[in-house]
Amino acid sequence: MENIIRERRKQGHLSQEALAKKANVTRQTINAIENAKYDPSLALAFKLAKILETTIDQLFIDSKENG
Amino acid sequence: MENIIRERRKQGHLSQEALAKKANVTRQTINAIENAKYDPSLALAFKLAKILETTIDQLFIDSKENG
DNA sequence: TACATATGTAAAACATCTTTTACAGAAAGA
DNA sequence: TCTTTCTGTAAAAGATGTTTTACATATGTA
DSSP: OEEOHHHHHHHTTOOHHHHHHHHTSOHHHHHHHHTTSSOOBHHHHHHHHHHTTSOHHHHEEOTTTTO | OEEOHHHHHHHTTOOHHHHHHHHTSOHHHHHHHHTTSSOOBHHHHHHHHHHTTSOHHHHEEOTTTTO
């Protein structure tokens, strides 16, 4: 599943590590999600949406739906 | 994490099994999620939101946020 | 009663997500 | 050059999500 985390993160002037700390995960987790290695858990998706001041439905692109 | 899947499912007159088939998962998975045994994957959350004609942000209640 | 439908639950196996530890390359500044 | 910051990646271990198989209870209806 695609997402616009990198884009939103940069708009907030956050490094992967800074975002990771805010979300209480590791930098590798943020990196993997940004590069679509795997999808986050629902709980982490909610955290990221909140930190990046958006919604899950806007942050992630369900390819079967929006792509 | 809480959710209103059961409520939305019943509004659509679907059994757990019927919803499971639409979402391509097993009945046990739907049952476990409705009873908050665990959270679905992000992909499944998107599927359920679509089938139940709502959004993830409305279907699930992030207790740290909305509770 | 007998039968079908709907729901709850459990254990083992399998799949996916996350951490830990570690190494590497690119970019920017002193 | 040296150092710092940021990013990409990998393997193993641990945590969480899903399937398979199976049994149980409740409800409605022929």
